[in-house]
Amino acid sequence: MAQPMTQRLDRIDLLRASAMLWMTAYHFCFDLNFFRLIREDFYRDPFWTWQRTAIVSLFLFTAGLSQAVAVHQGQIWARFWRRWLQVAGAALLVTAGSLLVFPGSFIYFxxxxxxxxxxIVVRLTAGWGAWLWLLGTLAIGLKWAAPSIMVAWPALEVFNTPWLNWLGVISRKPVTEDYVPLLPWLGVMWWGVAAGRWALRNHPQWLGNDAPARGVNKALVLMGRWSLSYYLLHQPVLMGLIWLGMQLT
Incomplete structure (x- = not known):
């Protein structure tokens, strides 16, 4: 049986590319700070922490949009799992790399x-319609309510441990260079799925089309389509270039 063909919609890739460019600028500044060429507090200064929140939100929202399109176009589970294995394998590479550079605060989630x-969660729930808006709101709201809930029920402190803090029901942020737990971020991806499903029904042109892009848009669309490879490579390249520049000065 022939597999359903899936089409990439250019405006989703453009949105993802925008997040990638913003991420690159952010990480370039982070790396300058790592090499002590500037002095900034990336862990507590709202100027930097809110940028990180916005960048991650944009990535996850576009991931939700993409899943909405994939389900709408009839993407089969085999194709889904092939892409999922790429993401999971890349996550393991990030953990291994961060262990070398940041052994005391390596990235485990x-x-x-x-x-x-x-x-996996959004794929299983993509057909829940408007309920995804409510679920997304609850997921985001629970993140802010978690510290108070844990004060009321001290036994829930177990969720602060590394074995369970990936869920996001925490009152203390773990020491790690990148931390994106299910709560509240699943809510953002659910909103992306809900928005994508709504747009496909009412304004499909908002998501773009598969017509060949030109000029700058072509480069950005290409970047958006190779986002995983770009994500894995951009930090080693940036850090290598900054180190090289330091050796030449």
Whole structure:
């Protein structure tokens, strides 16, 4: 039996590319700070922490949009699992790399780890319609309510341990360079799925089309389509270039 063909919609790739460019600029500044060329507090300064939140939100929202399109176009589970294995494998590479660079704060549940788990959840729930808006709101709201809930029920402190803090029901943020737990971020991806399903029914042109892009848009669409490879490579390249520049000055 022939497999359903899936088409990439250019505006989703453009949106993803925008997040990638913003991420690159953010990480370039982070790396300058890592090499002590600038002095910034990326862990507490709202100027940087809110940028990180916005970048991750944009990535996860576009991931939700993409899943809505994939389900709408009849993507089979075999194709889904092939892509999922790529994401999960990349997440393991990030963990291994961060162990070398940040042994005391390595990444064990960062954005790729979170996406790998969330993709399965949103795939299973993509047909829940408008309920996804409510579920997304609850997932985001529970993140803010968790500290108070844990004060009321101290036994829930177990969720702060590394074995369970990937769920996001925490009152203390773990020491790690990248932390993207299910709560609240699953809510953002659910909103992306809900928005994508709504747009496909009412305004499919908002998501673009599969017509060949031109000029700058062509480059950005290509970047958006190779987002996983770009994500894995951009930090080693940036850090290598900065280190090289330091050796030449």
């Amino acid at each position: 960062g954005v790729l780890h979170g996406i790998a788990v969330m993709l």
